[in-house]
Amino acid sequence: MKCAIILAGGKGTRMKSEMPKVMCEVLFEPMLHYVIRAVKEAGCEKICVVTGYKHEIVEEYLEEGIETAYQNPQLGTGHAVMMAREFVEKHKDDEILILNGDGPMMTAETINNVYAYHMENNNSITLTSAIVDDTNGIGHIKRDENGTLMCIVEHKDADEEEKKINESNAGMYWFKGADLLYALSNITNENAQNEYYLTDSLEILINQGKNAGAFVCENSEVILGANDRKQLNTLNNIMRRNINDFHMVNGVDIPCTDGVMIGMDVKIGGSTTILPNTIILGNTVIGEGCTIGPNTYIKDGIIGNNVILDNVKLTDSEVEDCVDCGPFVQVRAGSKLCKGVHIGNFVEVKNSVVGAGTKSAHLTYIGDSDVGENVNFGCGTVTVNYDGKNKSRCKIGNHAFLGCNTNLIAPVEIGDYAFTAAGSTITDDVPENALAVARARQVNKDGWVTEKKPYKDMK
Ligand code: UD1
Numbered sequence: 333m334k335c336a337i338i339l340a341g342g343k344g345t346r347m348k349s350e351m352p353k354v355m356c357e358v359l360f361e362p363m364l365h366y367v368i369r370a371v372k373e374a375g376c377e378k379i380c381v382v383t384g385y386k387h388e389i390v391e392e393y394l395e396e397g398i399e400t401a402y403q404n405p406q407l408g409t410g411h412a413v414m415m416a417r418e419f420v421e422k423h424k425d426d427e428i429l430i431l432n433g434d435g436p437m438m439t440a441e442t443i444n445n446v447y448a449y450h451m452e453n454n455n456s457i458t459l460t461s462a463i464v465d466d467t468n469g470i471g472h473i474k475r476d477e478n479g480t481l482m483c484i485v486e487h488k489d490a491d492e493e494e495k496k497i498n499e500s501n502a503g504m505y506w507f508k509g510a511d512l513l514y515a516l517s518n519i520t521n522e523n524a525q526n527e528y529y530l531t532d533s534l535e536i537l538i539n540q541g542k543n544a545g546a547f548v549c550e551n552s553e554v555i556l557g558a559n560d561r562k563q564l565n566t567l568n569n570i571m572r573r574n575i576n577d578f579h580m581v582n583g584v585d586i587p588c589t590d591g592v593m594i595g596m597d598v599k600i601g602g603s604t605t606i607l608p609n610t611i612i613l614g615n616t617v618i619g620e621g622c623t624i625g626p627n628t629y630i631k632d633g634i635i636g637n638n639v640i641l642d643n644v645k646l647t648d649s650e651v652e653d654c655v656d657c658g659p660f661v662q663v664r665a666g667s668k669l670c671k672g673v674h675i676g677n678f679v680e681v682k683n684s685v686v687g688a689g690t691k692s693a694h695l696t697y698i699g700d701s702d703v704g705e706n707v708n709f710g711c712g713t714v715t716v717n718y719d720g721k722n723k724s725r726c727k728i729g730n731h732a733f734l735g736c737n738t739n740l741i742a743p744v745e746i747g748d749y750a751f752t753a754a755g756s757t758i759t760d761d762v763p764e765n766a767l768a769v770a771r772a773r774q775v776n777k778d779g780w781v782t783e784k785k786p787y788k789d790m791k
């Protein structure tokens with residue numbers, strides 16, 4: 333069985349964040365999200381996350397089924413694994429993956445490539461490395477003149493010669509469980525930072541005559557981590573580029589990638605166009621032939637085919653085929669726009685179902701409502717869903733025609749084919765086929781102005 337320990341206890345002083353470092357975000361998800369995703373995708377059945385600094389934030393974030401170990405104080409990566417000793421003991425006959433929680437670029441593919449190499453060579457420990465340009469702060473992988481692994485020297489402990497070594501330790505290792513236990517019992521803190529370095533396991537196991545190897549990644553991007561905000565920005569840019577490239581290869585049209593940020597889990601159909609300044613996140617699924625953007629934000633949206641979302645903010649909602657939305661529209665959680673709906677400028681829809689073919693062209697609020705098919709919302713229609721205490725629903729039948737500036741005081745029901753006169757405040761149900769007029773009649777007072785002389789300068 334494959335199991336994994338993810339190190340997530342560090343404070344991340346260099347981030348200058350209120351949050352534990354692993355909760356700092358890349359493409360709007362904590363770095364830890366990507367690490368867990370990769371580990372699961374790689375087939376690790378049991379996962380233990382070592383928490384420490386503000387552990388409750390990390391624990392709350394973790395889904396059920398993931399074990400935790402608590403490290404306090406945080407005395408280094410080796411110490412972090414010592415805190416998960418119980419987990420290691422349970423899995424002493426298994427292969428155990430250990431990886432840093434601040435390396436969101438790691439992929440399941442690389443994890444499994446390293447695993448295959450680890451198994452082929454019957455290694456006790458297999459490191460992951462890559463050749464990097466920026467050697468600042470890395471663990472340098474030291475080899476002898478034949479290229480045989482010797483040890484890992486942390487940058488702070490390295491002498492001038494060692495600092496020139498540009499093979500960097502990725503912070504991702506496969507161990508044989510029993511050998512990891514042995515290493516943990518022998519790691520000391522005699523180094524520049526007085527920390528227990530997990531990286532010392534390499535030398536400890538080599539000295540025991542165990543097999544050790546390093547898998548060198550060709551693509552050094554996968555080993556990147558972030559210790560500060562500038563590195564976080566770099567990771568955002570790289571991941572953003574990779575994801576955009578992935579979609580373009582699959583037939584998504586992104587004529588200009590400026591401001592286009594697409595989350596890792598988003599799915600987009602072919603021949604859809606994404607325009608600038610568009611952020612698409614969460615578990616969003618978008619169909620084919622859509623035009624999304626410019627300036628559109630979607631989180632957890634299910635979007636059909638041939639949909640237009642132009643300057644739209646949409647969260648946790650469903651949009652069926654051929655819907656045309658925008659510009660300047662908000663679709664809030666729990667909404668469903670059925671086939672062919674048209675929503676125009678300055679319209680907000682919240683927690684409502686809008687039936688097929690319905691049109692709301694401008695300046696309307698549709699909240700907590702069940703709207704039928706082919707309804708016409710006049711400009712300025714408001715569903716008055718909140719009386720200061722309770723929220724209530726409006727029901728609007730098929731083919732209803734709501735005159736401009738209709739207020740529907742919920743709970744209220746408009747029958748099929750019913751009309752409301754412009755400017756009506758509807759407090760009672762309207763039967764089907766009826767016209768409701770709920771406003772005072774107009775009175776014209778002839779000569780009122782000449783008589784009253786309401787302006788100062790009138791003679
Ligand atoms: C570590 C490696 C280094 C490697 C680099 C790759 C060690 C000693 N060094 O250095 O060789 O090149 O990663 O990015 O392992 N953590 C804890 N508890 C602690 C300390 C850290 O849980 O007491 C966690 C952190 O939250 C983080 C991870 O371990 O997720 C790595 O810690 P960090 O301090 O960033 O290590 P580096 O200095 O980057």
Ligand code: CA
Nearest residue numbers: 434557558559
């Ligand atoms: Ca790090």
